[in-house]
Amino acid sequence: MKTKLFLFGAYLLLFTQACVTSKSPEVLKDALKDKFLIGTALNIGQIWEKDSLADKVIKRQFDAIVAENCMKSMYLQPKEGEFFFDDADRFVEFGEQNNMFVTGHCLIWHSQAPDWFFTDDEGKEVSKEALIERMKDHITTVVSRYKGRIKGWDVVNEAILDDGSWRDSKFYKIIGEDFIPVAFEFAHAADPGAELYYNDYDEWHTGKCEAIVRLVNSLKEKGLRIDGVGMQGHLGMDYPSLDEYRAAIDAYSSAGVKVLVTELDVSALPSSRQNTGANIADTEAYRQEMNPYANGLPDSVSFAWNRRMGDLFTLFIDNSDKIARVTLWGVTDGDSWKNDFPMPGRTDYPLLFDRQYKAKPVVKEIINKLRIKN
Numbered sequence: 001m002k003t004k005l006f007l008f009g010a011y012l013l014l015f016t017q018a019c020v021t022s023k024s025p026e027v028l029k030d031a032l033k034d035k036f037l038i039g040t041a042l043n044i045g046q047i048w049e050k051d052s053l054a055d056k057v058i059k060r061q062f063d064a065i066v067a068e069n070c071m072k073s074m075y076l077q078p079k080e081g082e083f084f085f086d087d088a089d090r091f092v093e094f095g096e097q098n099n100m101f102v103t104g105h106c107l108i109w110h111s112q113a114p115d116w117f118f119t120d121d122e123g124k125e126v127s128k129e130a131l132i133e134r135m136k137d138h139i140t141t142v143v144s145r146y147k148g149r150i151k152g153w154d155v156v157n158e159a160i161l162d163d164g165s166w167r168d169s170k171f172y173k174i175i176g177e178d179f180i181p182v183a184f185e186f187a188h189a190a191d192p193g194a195e196l197y198y199n200d201y202d203e204w205h206t207g208k209c210e211a212i213v214r215l216v217n218s219l220k221e222k223g224l225r226i227d228g229v230g231m232q233g234h235l236g237m238d239y240p241s242l243d244e245y246r247a248a249i250d251a252y253s254s255a256g257v258k259v260l261v262t263e264l265d266v267s268a269l270p271s272s273r274q275n276t277g278a279n280i281a282d283t284e285a286y287r288q289e290m291n292p293y294a295n296g297l298p299d300s301v302s303f304a305w306n307r308r309m310g311d312l313f314t315l316f317i318d319n320s321d322k323i324a325r326v327t328l329w330g331v332t333d334g335d336s337w338k339n340d341f342p343m344p345g346r347t348d349y350p351l352l353f354d355r356q357y358k359a360k361p362v363v364k365e366i367i368n369k370l371r372i373k374n
């Protein structure tokens, strides 16, 4: 009798295990686990787990995180030598507690850098040597603090313009193009185990793409470590074409680095015009024209949006041998920076989860697609 019971128990255990392993994936990170990491940017509230509904979505669906703002230099080092790490520490802890790949964003960026970085005590622009020294201090302090814990860094962000020329930032003006290799060198010295990336937007523009490839090659020729190119992926309904985006993925991959989609969102709203007109009536009309779905997305637009996001994910999945991670720039539509860009007060729908924390239809589609393939 005992033996029979034992055999029955063993059979039950094996049966249950078989059911669990063959269970179809229900969430993004499980469905995509053999393809690439699927990540999200976290805002301050999410880092501190203030919003339990967002918290559930983050932990259930994603296996990679990046801080949307709190690791930028103006927050980490608001005054020379005075660092503020509370939020960043909590962010890294959050990732570790939930077994997530943690990316640091970003070490050197012309935007959201504190003014003191570029000026001396008298308010005059610092010398090249002084600025390099400040970069060294900042990068070394930040990267060393999270050595072995932050697995990859956006070392330099947005240094190149759409036509492929260098952005005329303070870093470029004072140091010249050398500020980039220098930043990679300091980051590598501080944590030789960390992956290092160059990150930029409009990454599919031919001129910019070619310039980024040249940059990757030149860093490699100098013997510096560069592991990947971050394609930010702030995309629209009708730009870029899938072919353009595929060509950029191929170009970066052919340069011998990983491709990471680092800040994905797809705006459902019309793109901005350059000249908004001088008179107020025109400006007001323009504002309304730019915010057409303040009371909800019409079904036809929602359908088109889901199809567009689905097409992009199909492209990513088909190129998963080149792509190491796809990160969304926020959890729900309500979190997105796009609601305030290029003017505040817009209502956009660019992310995978809606304002009620509900997965959009495309999420199921991605999961089903992989279920069939697996």
Ligand code: 9MR
Pocket (backbone or CB within 6 Å): 068, 069, 111, 112, 157, 201, 232, 263, 337
């Ligand atoms: O999403 C970020 C927003 O909350 C900040 O106000 C903004 C400041 O410039 O930065 C946004 O994130 C940017 C990212 O750090 C770099 N690529 C472009 C992103 C959108 O502007």
